Amino acid sequence: MITKFKRIKNLGVFKDFDWDKTVRDKNEDNIIIFKKLNILYGRNYSGKTTLSRIVRALETGQISDKYEDPECCISLEDSTDVTQVNFTTHSKTVRVFNEDFIEDNLKFIFDPNESVEAFAILGExxxxxxxxxxxxxxxxxxxxxxxxxxxxxxxxxxxxxxxxxxxxxxxxxxxxxxxxxxxxxxxxxxxxxxxxxxxxxxxxxxxxxxxxxxxxxxxQPLNEQEESQAENVLKEETKDEIPKLESLNLRFSEFQTKASELVNRKIGQSDKIQELAKDAVLNRWVKEGKELHQDNRNICSFCNNPISEERWGELDKHFDEESDKLEKDINDLVSQIDDEKELLDEYVIFTKDQIYSKFRGDFYSTKDSYITDVENYISSLELIKKQLISKKKNILNHQVFTDVDDFSADVENTKDKLEEIRTNSNEYSSKLDSDQNEAKKKLRLKEVHDFINDIxxxxxxxxxxxxxxxxxxxxxxxxxxxxxxxxxxxxxxxxxxxLKDESKGADKVNEYLNDHFGHEFLTMKAIEFEDEETGNDIYRFEIRREGKKAYHLSEGEKSLIAFCYFVAKLQDIATKEKNPIIWIDDPISSLDGNHIFFIYSLLKIKIYNSKDFEQIFISTHNLNFFKYLQRLPSHNDKKKDRVRHFIIERKDKISIISEMPDYIKRNVTEFNHLFKQIVDCSNLGQLTDQNYTLLYNFGNNARKFFEIYLFYKYPDASNQTEKMRKFFGEDEIPTVLTDRINNEYSHLAGTFERGQQPIEVPEMKKAAELIVKKLENWDKDQFDALMSSVQ
Known part of the structure; x- marks a missing residue:
């Protein structure tokens, strides 16, 4: 079965229709779908024929090319949705009666020179x-x-x-x-x-x-360390370029050679004061004293004794130029060693923050090696310096220099490694984007790997x-x-x-025309002739009046013939016993009341009662025809699982489909609706914002109800007041009260100021109760029937 028009776009007055948003129950909680029997009411030009054309596309496989960019989606029970792309992706048998069906099959109606498409039903x-x-x-x-x-x-x-x-x-x-x-x-x-x-x-x-x-x-998924490294890569930002490290030019070999020569250098022993030569400390003390007394050569500042010229001569010979030069050379070399140490102490390398995280592991280990190598190098310088100072303190005595380990190559090597790290980090700036993209991919794939394991x-x-x-x-x-x-x-x-027999198809149309509509003078005849292209005998139907081809058919005759033809065609060999989905679009055009009823009876007896269909849709704009459709057995289905009522409403240029309101679906006529309003008013309790319209409309509703009811009850020339007296009997009070409400509240007759005052609730309720009670007591059959129609 068709369950809904899921979507309709750019099809006539359906511009952008969405079923699920529009077709809901009163509380808008549940989406309403089509059932086995579906009745659709809508005024002319509201879109009924457009819907029938969409369904007919399921039958013919195509929709009119006059629509510009049409879109539609039809939901089928137990099947995939059908769209405008391919109307043939379903296995349903669909038969649609609308103006397109008439134009395709009954060309004679539009062109007298044409005939009617023949169809075959099973013969005998x-x-x-x-x-x-x-x-x-x-x-x-x-x-x-x-x-x-x-x-x-x-x-x-x-x-x-x-x-x-x-x-x-x-x-x-x-x-x-x-x-x-x-x-x-x-x-x-x-x-x-x-x-x-x-x-x-x-x-x-x-x-x-x-x-x-x-x-x-x-x-291979990233391990924990690789994942951490990838995360760090993503955090990287482009670094500034790191300047090249300054050259060191270490002089350790030079220092060691000079130190060896100075420590090993011998001072001549002639003219030396042996006592001082044997005691280095004393020798240093005397040397410092000699230097202190250069300006006061006569008196010893320590013992206050005179210093003889002879003693000065001995001291000058002891502390000669050779020893002074050696001491000076030692001081110079020590100073150079201190400068080298200061150079290393002040030598600056780059920090971890200046390089990218991927190089920091190598940086940390190389930096540690560099610090160790520098410390070893300085320690070796200290050992050289120590031997020099020792020589200086005991400059007269012979000493042997001990070679010290040279760590200058180690320092240079680690410095070169740092330089390599610096170079790599600088060059890495140009590769950062690609590495970050690779890191993103690896991390993403790692997350995907973990995800599929988790689930x-x-x-x-x-x-x-x-x-x-x-x-x-x-x-x-x-x-x-x-x-x-x-x-x-x-x-x-x-x-x-x-077994097919085209003549039987025409006979079936005649059966419906004659038996259901009494048109004995209007018939359809199967005419056999030879096809010019194939040479085969084929049939065409011809509409005749009194034995001759009929012309100038009235609009009513056209409607009757077209519908009888459609109903008969449901018996053809391509349709019978296929349980088709049937859509009948407004079949009562230009028909009077009698013929409308005949159309309904033919529909009910030959289609609905046969039960030879999967689903049926009937649309109409005619309230009389709609009234008859309510008589179909499924109309009063309490479970609401076989029948659905819909209304098609057009607002300006756009139409929508919605559930039919109860006041249309339940009330057979306006007379029933007016009676329900009076009953509801008689049962009114507390006045609220939801029910106050019952009171404000009561005057009009009661007046119109009495006009209809009393006219058929007393169809004479008496006026309305006289008829009301007949209805209420001898008691004048109900008559006067009801007549006053009907006139003053319906027309404001003679009391224009009444329209400036609120409605009197007790007065309205009392009048409604009087009407309902009187009708129940005085016309029980009429009352019971009316009550049954509005419950």
Missing amino acids: GNNEIEKEIEDLKKDLGSNKEDSETGFYKDLKTLKTLHETAKNSYSDAEESLNKHLKNKATGQPNGIKYQSKYEEVNYNINKLKLDIESVKTDSY RYDDLITELDSLAEKEKNERNKKDAKQDKIDKLLKNISEKQKE
Whole structure:
């Protein structure tokens, strides 16, 4: 069955119609769908024919090319949706009566030189073929809903099994897709919304590609250390270029050579004061004293004794120029060593913050080596310096220099390694973008790898594949059975073609015209002639009046013939026993009241009562015809599972479909509606914003109700007041009260100031109660019928 017009766009007055947003119940909680019987009411030009054209596209496979960029989506029960792209993707038999049907099949109505398309219904005779058809039908079984037999019963069972397997597969697939969707685009933790990945266009399809990547044999997920490094790479910002390290030019070899010469240098021993030569401390003390007394050569500042010229001569010879030079050379070399140490102390290398994180591991280890090598180098300088100072303190005595380890090469090597790190870091700036992109990819794939492990992705895929295989098997079984049924149907159809009789189609139209409408003078005749192209004998129908081809048909005659033709065509060999979906669009155009009833009776007896349909839709703009349609047995279906009423409303240039209001659906006439308003007013309790209109409309409602009721009750020339007295009897009070309300509150007659005052609730309620009570007591049959119609 058709369940809804899911979407209609650019089709006539349906500009952008969305069923789920519009067609809801009174509380707007539930979406309403089509049922087996569907009645649609709408004024002319509201869009009824447009809907019929959409459904007819399911029958013909195409829709009018006069629509510009049309879009529609029709939902079918137990089938995929059908759209404007392909109207043939369904297996339903659809028959539509509308003006397009008439134009395609009854061309004579529009052009007297044309005829009417012939159709064949099953003829009589050939018992053998009929027996074969019956046997085939027996194997085929019945396709009546809830009472299937034969192959149809088997097919129904297989459809149920397939639907169960299909639902299991769909549920599993939906569950997996939900996991994938949450990981791909779920907020806030989906990959799309994690800023570190910068994947604003990431979606479920890209996630599936990543899953394929991490499931390859070559993929290795990041370990904890690699993950940390990748995270650090993402945090990097482009660094400023680090200047080149200054050259060191260490002089250790030079210092050691000079120190060795100075420490090993011998001072001549002639003219030396042996006492001082043997005591280095004393020698240093005397030397310092000599220097202090250069300006006071006569008196010793320590002992206050005179210093003889002879003593000065001995001291000058002892502390000669050779020893002074050696001491000076030692001081110079010590000073140079101190400068070298100061150079190393003040030598600046770059910091960890100046280089990229990927080089910091090497930087830390190389820096530690550099510090150690510098410390060793300085220690060696200190050992040289120590020997020099020792020589200086005991300059007269011979000493042997001890070689010291040279760490200058180590310092240079570690400094070169730092320089290499600096160079690599500077060069890395140009590679940062590509490395960050690679880090993002590795981190993303690591997250995807962890994700599929967490949800047991492989197990889910295995289960899904198993369910897909089961669904496929059940579908194949169902399709095989359907193929068998289709072959049987084709065989039956071919057998039936052998029995076809176009003349019977015309006779069926005449039967409806004569029996239901009494048009004995208007008939349809099957005319046989030879097709010029094929040479085969073919039929065309011709409309005749009194034995001659009919011309100048009235609009009413056209409507009757067209509908009788449609009803008869439902019996053709392409439709009969196919349980079609039937759409009848406003079949009572230009017909009077009698013919409207005849159309209804033909529809009810030949279509509805036959039950040879899957679903039926009837649309109309005529309230009289709508009143008759309410008599169909399903109209009063209390469970609301067989019939639905809809209203099509046009507002300016746009139409919508909605549930039919109760005041149209329940009230057969305005008379019933007016009576309900009076009853509701009589039962009124507390006045609220929701029910106050009952009081304000009461005057008009009561006046119109009495005009209708009293006219048919007393169809004489007496005035309204006299008729009301007859209705209420001898008691004048109800008559006067009711008449006053009817006039003053309906017309403000003679009391214009009444319109400036609020409604009197007790007065209205009392009048309503009087009317209801009087009608119940005085005209019980009429009262019961009215009450039944409004409940």
